[in-house]
Amino acid sequence: MLPKFDLTDPKASLSLLEDVTTNVTQIQDSILEAVLSRNAHTEYLKGFLNGQVDKQSFKKNVPIVTYEDIKPYINRIANGEASDLICDRPISLLVMRCLQNDPPFFLNLCRITKIISKLCICKIWRDIDKFID
Numbered sequence: 683m684l685p686k687f688d689l690t691d692p693k694a695s696l697s698l699l700e701d702v703t704t705n706v707t708q709i710q711d712s713i714l715e716a717v718l719s720r721n722a723h724t725e726y727l728k729g730f731l732n733g734q735v736d737k738q739s740f741k742k743n744v745p746i747v748t749y750e751d752i753k754p755y756i757n758r759i760a761n762g763e764a765s766d767l768i769c770d771r772p773i774s775l776l777v778m779r780c781l782q783n784d785p786p787f788f789l790n791l792c793r794i795t796k797i798i799s800k801l802c803i804c805k806i807w808r809d810i811d812k813f814i815d
Contacts, residue, residue, distance in 0.1 A: 711737060714737055714740065715735065715736075715737065718731070718735040718736075718740055719735050720770040720771075721768075721769060721770045722734075722735045723766070723770070724766055724767060724768055724769065724770065725755075725766070725767045725768070726752070726755060726767060726768045727744070730743045730744045730745075731743055731744065752768065755767045755768045756768075759773060
């Protein structure tokens with residue numbers, strides 16, 4: 683996974699950015715392996731991987747899905763079942779998103795966190811930009 687670094691240190695941020703953009707495949711493979719290892723016991727992945735957690739098994743056996751494909755699992759969690767149906771970590775919050783012409787659907791806290799992280803990254807980029815100039 684990614685090393686720890688001080689978000690307020692522009693040099694450390696720039697160094698991390700250089701590292702993750704130089705070693706993309708290695709980092710992605712490492713993250714995929716960690717995610718698969720943590721989630722191999724979930725009901726969803728057990729159905730595809732049968733305990734295997736390597737990249738090739740994942741690519742071969744786990745299909746690309748849409749929200750509609752996983753909606754039954756999301757609904758089960760929303761109705762009180764444990765989140766280990768699809769995730770090794772507890773999902774403590776599901777937020778329903780409704781758009782004007784689209785049916786409502788749930789976003790979990792992890793997705794909301796990603797959105798917040800992207801906003802923070804924008805802030806970091808502005809800080810790095812000041813450091814470079």
